[in-house]
Amino acid sequence: MASKTPDPGPTPGAAPDPARPEPERSDDDRSGAAIPGPAIPGPAIPGPDRAGPDRAGRIEAHGIDHIPDAERHGRPRDLFAVWAAANVNYLSLVIGGALVLMGLSLWQALAVIVVGNLFWLLTGLVAIPGPAAGAPSEVVTRALYGVVGNRVMNAIGGWLISVCYFALNLAAAATAAFALVERAGIGANTGVQVAVIMLIAALTLVISVYGHAMIMKLYLPITLVLAAVFTVVAFAVVAHADFSHRPAEPPAAGAGQWALLLAGTTLIASGPLSYGTSADFARYLPRTSSPAAVAGWTALGSFLPSVVVGSLGAFAATAVDMTDPQHALQELLPGWFSPVFLLAVVLGTIAVNALTAYSAGLALQAVGLRIRRSVSVLLDGAVAVAMTLYGLLVSGFLDTVSNALQIIVVLLGPMMAVYATDVVLRRGRYDGLALADESPRGPFWYTAGVNPAGALALAAGVGAAALCVNTLYTGPVAAALGGVDLSLPVGLLVPAAVYALLMRDERTVRAARAGARRPTGSAA
DSSP: OOOOOOOOOOOTTSOOOTTSOOOOOOHHHHHSOOOSSSOOOOOOOOGGGSSOOOOTTSOOOOSSSOOOGGGOOOOGGGHHHHHHHHHSSHHHHHHHHHHHHTTOOHHHHHHHHHHHHTTHHHHHHTTTHHHHHTSOHHHHTHHHHOHHHHHHHIIIIIIIHHHHHHHHHHHHHHHHHHHHHHHTTOOOOHHHHHHHHHHHHHHHHHHHHHOHHHHHHHHHHHHHHHHHHHHHHHHHHHHHOOTTOOOSSOOOTTHHHHHHHHHHHHHHHHHHHTOTTGGGGTTTSOTTSOHHHHHHHHHHHHHHHHHHHHHHHHHHHTTSOTTSHHHHHHTTSOGGGHHHHHHHHHHHHHHHHHHHHHHHHHHHHHTTOOOOHHHHHHHHHHHHHHHHHHHHHTOSHHHHHHHHHHHHHHHHHHHHHHHHHHHHHTTTOOOHHHHHOOSTTSTTOTBTTBOHHHHHHHHHHHHHHHHHOBSSSBOHHHHHTTSOOOHHHHHHHHHHHHHHHHHTTOHHHHHHHHSOOOOSSOOO
16 A cells, blocks of 8 residues: 655745645634634624625625635736726826926926836836735735734835825815815815815725725726826817927036936836835736736836826926916816816825725734724724824824825835845745745744845845935935935835845745746736
């Protein structure tokens, strides 16, 4: 009688075998950090958050836990509408106009818009681990920083920054909604303003709470509606644009010119660099999804609308004063269309904020709070609404937050660089079940729960970028170069090089590289 060889289990760090049955999970695992192994008795989760099919009319069951193969669905091309809806927005229009206000010529501004938006390629790249691991970015990054180190990174680089962006975007939408209320003949007093802010936040959070399937269902029609509105805006703006526009006081040649071009590129690039969470929206795709298609549709859905809408802002700035864009644009638009435009501003902001709140909820779980994803989203929304109300109605608090976010870009660039480098080193292969293991026995515990390579690379990148920055303060390198801000390239290249050097022979990286190649015939 032949002896039976015991199953050694999955190789640490390598992608799991699709034929291997997935371990049973308790309800408690589904609400927070799932741990491979037998089901552990724990408190049951009430109705809507129990595991089940990902449907638009049902609150999403999963949080940061692994998505089983049986529940995967969709095609990479579905990601296009998700990212397009979030980027056909008012903010891109304002930033495009700001480039001309900074002193760039029209054609320089257009070039900067294209180059800065190429960083969406990085957002696409870091979406690849979603289908590979069946896990969101907030869990995938345990491979970068270790289980404990990743909790710290999610608290700062995930939750806090996301909530700040939520508050700033909510304030922008509320301003447009206040104008609509006044057009309707209703005085926008304090009570009305509070009601408007609460209504916009509620609409946003409904999408975020219902989660992934609701986002996938709604964002195609939202994209089509916003595209139609901004097509009308495009005709009105281009008809008035001055294609030969040059700044009244052009910057000095040499260092002054380069300083302005780099500052503009950094401003545009800050958008894509803030979306290191793209795997959150790709993780339900089948494991066999083409990595190139996942990256490509994510990047394309972001790049195209960002370039088009940003360019419209630059064109508009050659015809009107974009220091007050909301009122200035109404000079170019037909009178009947202005309310439609303001509604589109609100809708676009809801779309981008729903993604932000969704990821912030996952980040809060990844910090270690064992609460349902739906509850974590509501907590994030409550904090963001409180910040918005305080900032708009009591003080200039949101200005302080905005200024702080300019400095936080020094953190976002290195974080994106380390993440993208890890995806390249592992060739996009991640074991979702191994990533879910938070115990000291897990392959991503590293040293006392921290990956020294990730921590050192991030520290080196942030430190180098801080020396080169020229925004709220001037770093010594920027001062020596006459104000040229090199924080963007330095903040990407330094951490990428350090991380690649330290992790090139790490055992989970070697295991991922040695794993079998993905099945052929993947869907695009």
